[in-house]
Structures are given as structure tokens and as C-alpha cells.
Amino acid sequence: MPDSSVASDRTRVFPLELDRLYPVVVRGEGVWVEDSAGKRYLDAMSGGSMAATLGHGRRDIIAAARDQALQLSYVHNERLTNPARERLAAELVEVAPPGMTRVRFTTGGAESNEAALQMARSYHVERGDTKRWHVISPAQAYHGPTMATLALTGRPGLQRPFGPYLSTHHHIPPSTWRFDSTGKAALAALDKVLEEVGPENVSAYFCEPITAAALPAYSPPELFWKGLAERREQHGFLILYDEVVTGMGRTGHWFAAEKLPLAPDIIATAKGLGAGYAAIGGVICQDRVYQAFANGSHKLTHGHTWDGAPVTCAVGLRVIEVLREEGLIDRMRVKGPHLRDELAAALADVPMVREVRGHGFLLGVEYVDPRDGRSFLPPELGTARRVDLTAMDVGLIVYSTMPTRDGYAGDQTLFAPPFTTTDTELTQMVERFAETIRTVAKSIEAELK
Ligand SMILES: Cc1ncc(COP(=O)(O)O)c(C=O)c1O
Known part of the structure; x- marks a missing residue:
């Protein structure tokens, strides 16, 4: 043995x-x-x-993957599409918060977060707002192990020894009992960063709406979310949610965004979309984000070999069916x-x-x-x-x-x-x-x- x-x-x-x-x-x-x-x-x-x-x-998910593989296992996404990809995008838009109309597939969490980051930056560039690139995010977070996603957290323990490769983003403390659970201190920290960086240079506020491993099941108080929404309105940056863990049902909603007093512009999701049967993630955006590209260059420069592949999308489709059928x-x-x-x-x-x-x-x-x-x-x-x-x-x-x-x-x-x-x-x-x-x-x- x-x-x-x-x-x-x-x-x-x-x-x-x-x-x-x-x-x-x-x-x-x-x-x-x-x-x-x-x-x-x-x-x-x-x-x-x-x-x-x-x-x-789960035999049903395995069967969905097998059936799709027998029909068509793989085609690339840049010049070709496939029915599973088309259907899954439509289903995700259906269950996403109102106003979200487009999906870009990925193969995992960090990839989704990077794609979301690039989408936000490109959105501003498409509109001629080329100065915006800075990102503000909660320090105590985890968004993945790639250089861009490591830079999004404010955790020296994770960033070491990659400092020289990481972009300088800006971080605020959590609103926990250790600091200030009212959310006022976090908002003050956000204002301080906005002032230092210049709000006209900020591309996005990036966060887990409900934190996973970094601060399990923590979410800021309503005061913080409302203050964040006001600042987005005033300064024009986008709000991006890392729903790699919270997306696809984990918190008792299709997306955690549903129950927060603030609608994000872009959601990155992954894990639960493949339920452990396929490496698949997705980035879902508000129509106005998509329209910036439709009224601009008509191009999104982001794609990987496995994005939207038939077998992984067939798994995603069956996962959504199971969530619905079993009322999970x-x-x-x-x-x-x-x-x-x-x-x-x-x-x-x-x-x-x-x-x-x-x-x-x-x-x-x-x-x-x-x-x-x-x-x-x-x-x-x-x-x-x-x-x-x-x-x-x-x-x-x-x-x-x-x-x-x-x-x-x-x-x-x-x-x-x-x-x-x-x-x-x-x-x-x-x-x-x-x-x-x-x-x-x-x-x-x-x-x-
Ligand atoms: C909240 C969150 N974001 C992103 C990631 C990275 O996802 P992946 O490991 O699929 O790249 C994780 C992984 O645990 C995560 O928990």
C-alpha cells in the first residue's frame, strides 16, 4: 500500500x-x-x-463534462465560440446583480481578478481618462498569487520577496473590533488615500465583499459601503468585487453583492462556478463598462487559451442547474x-x-x-x-x-x-x-x- x-x-x-x-x-x-x-x-x-x-x-456533473467532451472538447475563444460558452454567459448574466450584461471567462480566481483589473483600467482608457490606474483596497485580503493580485493586498507577509515586481497600490484597514467597527476610520483612511493619490488618478476600489481566508466571513458595516458608494459617485472610479469565493451561492445569494448596499461595476468569480470539477472563472461587468468598449476601440485585450472552453463551460452550466434544482x-x-x-x-x-x-x-x-x-x-x-x-x-x-x-x-x-x-x-x-x-x-x- x-x-x-x-x-x-x-x-x-x-x-x-x-x-x-x-x-x-x-x-x-x-x-x-x-x-x-x-x-x-x-x-x-x-x-x-x-x-x-x-x-x-457528483455523477451528474461528471456526465455533463463527459457528454460535452464527446461532442466537442476544445476550441479557442479568440476567433471561435461554442454553445456551452454562449449559454453559460447568458445564465451568469441572469443570476448576476441587475445591470450586468457581459461575461469574460477565465480559468481561476487570480486570473479573474487580473482580468477585472485590466478591464477597469481599459474602461478608463477607452473613455480617454488615461491617468486612472491606482487601485485602493483593504489591506487584509487575498486575491491570488500572481504579481498583480499580490499587489492588491496590503500584506507584507504575502508580498515578500516580490516587492520589486509589485505595483504600488493603496490600502485601508478593516473595520473590525480591533480597529473601529463603525467603518468611520476606514472611510477616513480611504479619503486620505484619495487626497494623496488624487481621485482623478484612481481606477478602482477592489475588495472581497465578504472576506474569505484573510479575515473569514468579515464584511464592513453599512456606513462604510454607503460612504464608498458616495465617493464612487463623486470621483468616478469603479468598484470591483472579488467574488472568487462568495460568488455562486456561498453566502446564501448568487453573489454577495446582492445583499450589500452598493452595486459593483465588475465582479470576478471562480471556485464555485466549476465546483471542483473544472478550472473555470468569470468576470462579469455592468453594461456601462461594456459600452465604453463598444463606443471605443471595440477590443478587449485579454484572453487565455482555456477561457470559455466547451468542457469547463458545460460543467458551469450543470452547476447552475444543480444550484437551482436543489434549492441550495x-x-x-x-x-x-x-x-x-x-x-x-x-x-x-x-x-x-x-x-x-x-x-x-x-x-x-x-x-x-x-x-x-x-x-x-x-x-x-x-x-x-x-x-x-x-x-x-x-x-x-x-x-x-x-x-x-x-x-x-x-x-x-x-x-x-x-x-x-x-x-x-x-x-x-x-x-x-x-x-x-x-x-x-x-x-x-x-x-x-
Ligand atoms: C478571495 C480569493 N480571491 C482569489 C483567490 C485566488 O484564486 P485561485 O487560487 O483560483 O487563483 C482566492 C483563492 O483562494 C481567494 O480566496
Whole structure:
């Protein structure tokens, strides 16, 4: 039998973490995955990255991909199109916020974000507003590992050692309890940046409407969104949402944009569109963005080999059908708050747990030093890593991070089950997670004494 986990000195893969043992996952069914030793894990992270939104082993999605591959597997998108691509674009426009009329396909999240960034810049250039290129964004974010998307966050921990390659964008702090939860401080920071850069030079405000891994399930307060909308109106920059995680249902809406008091000009989405069965993303824009090109050069200079390929689009189409047929988005809208409450109740007596946030099936748990209930946990304790490893021991996959060195967030865990998780499985996930956190908290409290 092959080893059930792989160390960096036993593989030809270049792993992301060289001192981590990688469990070898050999099969998946529903919300369960199994390693090569036969150990089963409850997948509370939708494939580990929030992509496998509909669970593993879905024969209907596999059949959709197979049927399309038999009919036509691949044609390029620059001079040719195909029915799956045309239909998927129409379906996405249907479920996107009002006024959005055009879709450009990509193969993933970072690519969608870069395409959105280029679309915004080109929109201004098409209109003769060529000075606009600066981007303002929340510092505590993740938009992908490419140079352009790394530059969009304000996290030195992520940007190191690529500084010389990264454009200088501008960042504002989150409106969390650590800073100013009213949103006033973030708006003041936004105004300061606008003044320093000159609002006439700003292309876009770029953000996750509800944050994923960087600050799980955080979203600014209404005051901030309204203030942002006023500033867009006044200064003419565009608002871009990274809905790579939140798009396609995750928060109990087709897009998180739906429930915010501000409509974005461009949405970038990915993960849930392929549900882990295809590498596909999309950039969706308001008609006025498209019209700038229609009234201008008639060209969008952005395209990759796999954009809008028939097989990936056939998967996207079936994903949308499943979301509709099984009423999954409505279920998450109703079930999400209960799940958040269950998680909060299960962790209520753990002093290390400061906050449990949730929007639909995107939930986050924030940890603090139990000695004062507010400081970051000492980084050398490696709390995030302990949580994930302990969870694996009890047969649960979650995803924790420790971005302490960036100054905006400490140890935290993302909990994002597949939309298809049954009530019983959700309860099991919560139980296993509570067991994990109790075990970790006990050892940490002992070490802090
Ligand atoms: C919010 C967000 N944006 C962008 C990305 C990058 O997506 P990808 O890894 O598909 O390039 C991620 C990936 O986790 C993400 O969580």
C-alpha cells in the first residue's frame, strides 16, 4: 500500500510547505474524502479551498463534462465560440446583480481578478481618462498569487520577496473590533488615500465583499459601503468585487453583492462556478463598462487559451442547474445563521475564541490570547497549524491561518462546508470542530501559564 502521507523528501512535487506531511487523498464521495490508508475525513472546507461547493463524486456533473467532451472538447475563444460558452454567459448574466450584461471567462480566481483589473483600467482608457490606474483596497485580503493580485493586498507577509515586481497600490484597514467597527476610520483612511493619490488618478476600489481566508466571513458595516458608494459617485472610479469565493451561492445569494448596499461595476468569480470539477472563472461587468468598449476601440485585450472552453463551460452550466434544482442557495440563506449559532454555542466556553462570524456557509472563527481576551496569540505557539493538524487527527478538514505579522488579524479558522452537506453532517462537523478547539485550547492555556 502507498504511504498515506507524503513528506517533501519523498516526492518530486515542489510542495508549498516543505515541512508539512501531505495526506494522500484517493477518493471522495459527498462531503467525505478518504486517504490511501482508508482514513475518512469530513470535508468542512469544500475540497480544502472552498471550490468543491457541491461535494465530491457528483455523477451528474461528471456526465455533463463527459457528454460535452464527446461532442466537442476544445476550441479557442479568440476567433471561435461554442454553445456551452454562449449559454453559460447568458445564465451568469441572469443570476448576476441587475445591470450586468457581459461575461469574460477565465480559468481561476487570480486570473479573474487580473482580468477585472485590466478591464477597469481599459474602461478608463477607452473613455480617454488615461491617468486612472491606482487601485485602493483593504489591506487584509487575498486575491491570488500572481504579481498583480499580490499587489492588491496590503500584506507584507504575502508580498515578500516580490516587492520589486509589485505595483504600488493603496490600502485601508478593516473595520473590525480591533480597529473601529463603525467603518468611520476606514472611510477616513480611504479619503486620505484619495487626497494623496488624487481621485482623478484612481481606477478602482477592489475588495472581497465578504472576506474569505484573510479575515473569514468579515464584511464592513453599512456606513462604510454607503460612504464608498458616495465617493464612487463623486470621483468616478469603479468598484470591483472579488467574488472568487462568495460568488455562486456561498453566502446564501448568487453573489454577495446582492445583499450589500452598493452595486459593483465588475465582479470576478471562480471556485464555485466549476465546483471542483473544472478550472473555470468569470468576470462579469455592468453594461456601462461594456459600452465604453463598444463606443471605443471595440477590443478587449485579454484572453487565455482555456477561457470559455466547451468542457469547463458545460460543467458551469450543470452547476447552475444543480444550484437551482436543489434549492441550495435558499437553504444556505436559512441554514447559515443556525450553523453560525451552533458553532458559536459549541465554542462559547473556550476563552481563546473571540468571535464566530458567518454569512451563509462561509464561517470564520477568530482566536485571541485567553489571558486578556484581545491580543494576538503568540505566533511561536503556531495555533493555526495546531488547529488544522488536530482537526485532521479527528477526521475533519478546516483551514486556519495566522497572518499576525501583517498586523490586522491573528490566528483564525475558515469553516466552509459544501452546500450539499446534510443537517446530520453539519452537526458532526461542528462536534468534531469543537473537540478540536477544546484540545488545542487546553494545550495552549497550559503553555501560557
Ligand atoms: C478571495 C480569493 N480571491 C482569489 C483567490 C485566488 O484564486 P485561485 O487560487 O483560483 O487563483 C482566492 C483563492 O483562494 C481567494 O480566496
